[in-house]
Amino acid sequence: MTETQVRPLRRDAQRNRERIIEAAHEVFATRGFAATLDDVAHHAGVGVGTVYRRFPTKEALVEAVFTDRLEDMITLAEEALAAPSAWDGLVDFFRRAARMHAGDRGLRDAALTMDQHHFARIGELMVPLLHQIIDRAHAEGTLRADASMHDFPIILAMITDLAQNSAACRPELYERYLQLIVDGLRARPDNGDLGPQLTEDDVQAVMKECVPPLKSR
């Protein structure tokens, strides 16, 4: 194992580091990747310079804050696969993911751009799981055949964006429209035609537009 820290941090530095991560979590939760390192510093009750010393780029901070929480999403996916009913597993996964992302816009931004940053590793774990979740529901015959795993991030992006926009007045509103979409995902003889499938590249291109860039300049 390679320890990233060559030298142990001084005690005060370590304390500040933790404070910063905690503050970053709070700030990112409401403002998403659009949050500023200055924001984070003030929230942590620490000078801006301290933040920049510890986390030279926003990306480094994001990584420190969200790695664990993204791993939680892997667990969520595994649970979906373990559910007796493929459909219930899928829907539950959707709901719980949406709930997590609705309550933490930073997590949402991180999850939707997993392929970038240093989260690619987690993304590589997630893809096959998601694939299985979808395949299983297809096999069960409950998920409409023309829906694919690539629809998942797009739907989540839409729904959680609404969650953000309604957070102030009706924080749970997104559930209504998630339900609507879930009902639209059921296999049914008289469903309309969804048109051509998405590709992986399409998804990534769209996600890039849905999430503010980490480097603003």
Added chain:
Amino acid sequence: MTETQVRPLRRDAQRNRERIIEAAHEVFATRGFAATLDDVAHHAGVGVGTVYRRFPTKEALVEAVFTDRLEDMITLAEEALAAPSAWDGLVDFFRRAARMHAGDRGLRDAALTMDQHHFARIGELMVPLLHQIIDRAHAEGTLRADASMHDFPIILAMITDLAQNSAACRPELYERYLQLIVDGLRARPDNGDLGPQLTEDDVQAVMKECVPPLKSR
């Protein structure tokens, strides 16, 4: 009738006014209300001052640009009501509205905040029409009972936001998710529970978040 122009404009001024409106349409179409009057001026090949002289506020320009197009949406709604099938009328209205808004983000921004600006008049025409469209589909039994007219702007906002985000790579992508939602809007015995209805105020509050403010400061 009250003519707004007390004096006729000089010929060059009139020409420029038209140029500005045309350029504004183009600029708003891609950037929405976030577009700048400076943007519009450059696009029109005209000095910034000219724009500010003719349209002292962004609101005045927006009004000049979108009144006609919003009236087109009234026509659209009337056609929906005239369709033999309530469901088909509703879905067609949805699709055509989405298509218009997807192709013109300024129109979208204007439509979603109709109640503000000077478009309130058009909004007052639209509300009863939308009401009838929805009622008729409810009466027909094809639209799920727990969907209401207030869902319309929210769904449209979500879908057209996606359209914006996918405009560069897959401009027609939104149709896929609109179809998904439309399929979710059908009355069905095993549909999930949508939860509490929206109020008019909820919708307006959410829309305010979905559209950039005309006054940026």
Added chain:
DNA sequence: AGGAAGTTGAGGAACATCCTCCGTTTCGGA
């Protein structure tokens, strides 16, 4: 105690947006 490690936050650089102002140009009626 002393030096290394750490902290601070004011402030400069690099933008973006808004909108005014006045020297110049153009129009159109006399």
Added chain:
DNA sequence: TCCGAAACGGAGGATGTTCCTCAACTTCCT
């Protein structure tokens, strides 16, 4: 044709935002 009113242009000041550095100061640890 001419001239005054109308219109134009666009540089630039005011304001705001974000990023990040740096030099003076403080804290830790041996």
